[in-house]
Amino acid sequence: MKVLVPIKRVIDYNVKARVKPDNSDVDLSNVKMAINPFCEIAVEEAVRLKEAGTATEVIAVSIGDKACQEQLRTALALGADKAVHIETGAKLESLHIAKLLAKVVEQESPELVILGKQSIDSDNNQTGQMLAALTKRAQGTFASKVVVEGDKVQVTREVDGGLQTVSLSLPAVVTTDLRLNEPRYASLPNIMKAKRKPLDVIAADSLGVNLAPRIELVKVEEPAKRSGGVVVESVEELVNKLKTEAKVIS
Amino acid sequence: MSVLVIAEHENGVLKPETAKVVAAATKIASDITVLIAGHNIAEAANHSAQIAGVQKVVAVDDASFEHQLAENTSELVVELASDFSHILFSASTTGKNIAPRVAALLDKSQISEIIDVIDADTFKRPIYAGNAIATVKSLDSQKVITVRASAFDAVETQAACDIEDRSQSIASQVSEFVSIEQTESERPELTAAPVVISGGRGMQNGENFALLNGIADKLGAAIGASRAAVDAGFVPNDMQVGQTGKIVAPNLYIAVGISGAIQHLAGMKDSKVIVAINRDPEAPIFQVADYGLVADLFDALPELEQAL
Numbered sequence: 001m002k003v004l005v006p007i008k009r010v011i012d013y014n015v016k017a018r019v020k021p022d023n024s025d026v027d028l029s030n031v032k033m034a035i036n037p038f039c040e041i042a043v044e045e046a047v048r049l050k051e052a053g054t055a056t057e058v059i060a061v062s063i064g065d066k067a068c069q070e071q072l073r074t075a076l077a078l079g080a081d082k083a084v085h086i087e088t089g090a091k092l093e094s095l096h097i098a099k100l101l102a103k104v105v106e107q108e109s110p111e112l113v114i115l116g117k118q119s120i121d122s123d124n125n126q127t128g129q130m131l132a133a134l135t136k137r138a139q140g141t142f143a144s145k146v147v148v149e150g151d152k153v154q155v156t157r158e159v160d161g162g163l164q165t166v167s168l169s170l171p172a173v174v175t176t177d178l179r180l181n182e183p184r185y186a187s188l189p190n191i192m193k194a195k196r197k198p199l200d201v202i203a204a205d206s207l208g209v210n211l212a213p214r215i216e217l218v219k220v221e222e223p224a225k226r227s228g229g230v231v232v233e234s235v236e237e238l239v240n241k242l243k244t245e246a247k248v249i250s
Numbered sequence: 251m252s253v254l255v256i257a258e259h260e261n262g263v264l265k266p267e268t269a270k271v272v273a274a275a276t277k278i279a280s281d282i283t284v285l286i287a288g289h290n291i292a293e294a295a296n297h298s299a300q301i302a303g304v305q306k307v308v309a310v311d312d313a314s315f316e317h318q319l320a321e322n323t324s325e326l327v328v329e330l331a332s333d334f335s336h337i338l339f340s341a342s343t344t345g346k347n348i349a350p351r352v353a354a355l356l357d358k359s360q361i362s363e364i365i366d367v368i369d370a371d372t373f374k375r376p377i378y379a380g381n382a383i384a385t386v387k388s389l390d391s392q393k394v395i396t397v398r399a400s401a402f403d404a405v406e407t408q409a410a411c412d413i414e415d416r417s418q419s420i421a422s423q424v425s426e427f428v429s430i431e432q433t434e435s436e437r438p439e440l441t442a443a444p445v446v447i448s449g450g451r452g453m454q455n456g457e458n459f460a461l462l463n464g465i466a467d468k469l470g471a472a473i474g475a476s477r478a479a480v481d482a483g484f485v486p487n488d489m490q491v492g493q494t495g496k497i498v499a500p501n502l503y504i505a506v507g508i509s510g511a512i513q514h515l516a517g518m519k520d521s522k523v524i525v526a527i528n529r530d531p532e533a534p535i536f537q538v539a540d541y542g543l544v545a546d547l548f549d550a551l552p553e554l555e556q557a558l
Binding site for chain 1: 319426523544
């Protein structure tokens with residue numbers, strides 16, 4: 001079975017995003033970028049399916065400017081077989097991404113598409129669900145366990161209050177939660193080998209998707225700062241302050 | 251303009267998030283309809299009808315909606331959608347699962363986790379783990395939105411409005427519910443609790459989380475955890491507070507043995523009062539804490555329990 005893994009280039013998760021002084025957006029110049037952590041988990045799951053003999057081919061795909069080829073090479077070094085770069089300089093919304101991915105799904109017909117549940121930049125948590133809707137496939141979101149059995153996939157989902165298991169008919173779309181697996185590191189020999197793996201570049205404009213914006217970014221601001229707190233000396237003082245000053249306990 | 255709010259419920263009990271989503275809806279328009287889909291939901295439908303501002307409740311009680319699977323529930327919402335300019339879901343795991351599917355089926359961009367309504371087209375939402383607040387304007391004719399419940403105060407109750415029972419069955423052809431494993435808890439729900447006490451990696455193991463029980467009992471608090479504590483297997487993952495877990499905004503949040511990584515802060519920094527108990531005076535949590543206590547939690551917790 002063929003597995004498609006969409007990945008996104010985002011700010012490194014350890015970096016604190018800074019808002020531009022003109023409030024037009026977040027400042028990403030000279031900021032360390034990386035594969036979105038949830039996408040890394042998606043790549044790992046696909047590679048594990050291949051190692052288990054369930055998957056035959058793993059295709060990584062990324063949408064964006066040329067720089068995202070760096071993240072595609074990382075996915076190849078982690079074990080993906082080939083990469084597809086959909087090139088565009090446009091700022092895209094989840095719906096646009098899902099429509100472009102639907103075109104790739106049409107071309108490659110993967111039995112399984114594994115995406116991260118959300119990207120840590122826009123924090124939308126939409127693309128996987130939208131792709132499932134557009135390709136009329138079942139969806140297994142926030143997966144912490146994925147078991148492929150014949151023409152079905154059992155997905156254990158992290159939901160409020162516990163874990164829910166659903167059985168989906170293949171082909172299906174799965175989005176990863178943090179506890180699905182622990183992604184591996186790319187070894188140096190694999191990084192070298194990844195340079196020779198195929199990476200196709202497709203112009204986004206050639207796919208016939210209307211990429212006109214539906215959401216306008218009016219402004220981006222710093223969140224309200226919390227006023228500086230105090231350090232108390234003892235538990236007694238703490239309880240006293242919570243009762244008399246903050247009045248949050250009685 | 252008219253708003254459709256998708257009710258949040260579990261096992262036939264209406265969840266408090268619904269009244270908070272209605273609060274967001276009232277800032278958009280006064281014509282508000284609640285859709286509740288599930289099985290054996292009569293009581294939850296009645297409760298929905300008593301939320302102030304709700305004009306009408308549409309109740310779809312059918313076994314096919316028992317588990318609110320995204321595949322069939324999204325079809326139901328799309329069928330009703332044409333009468334509404336705004337469709338609002340709670341940004342819970344259920345809402346996040348279904349809303350984008352609805353948006354794509356309607357060919358609309360979705361706006362996630364709004365924390366404020368500026369006008370009927372313009373909303374505020376946090377991005378980059380809450381390190382920036384974006385103001386976004388929807389250019390779509392119809393808006394599909396998820397609402398961060400912790401950012402809105404629940405509205406009052408009213409004399410019940412009309413409930414329209416709609417009989418409909420949509421079985422999903424491609425997905426099937428298998429099982430649910432619910433985490434047992436007698437404490438208030440994390441996202442709704444007025445007080446939350448959370449433990450992190452500093453708790454050292456799962457047994458030590460029992461140290462939080464006595465304090466939680468005395469304060470009527472829910473117990474949460476950082477991702478480090480969940481990943482280390484100390485506690486189940488539905489206790490996780492943070493960017494990828496639950497977003498809480500209680501009156502009082504007590505962080506014990508939590509360093510305060512940005513991903514954790516994203517889940518709790520809108521709490522009214524934050525208390526940090528940590529051995530490391532340099533821990534980033536102290537930068538957001540209103541009251542910080544630099545102490546070994548194994549000494550401080552029993553003392554705190556006694557002092558309350």
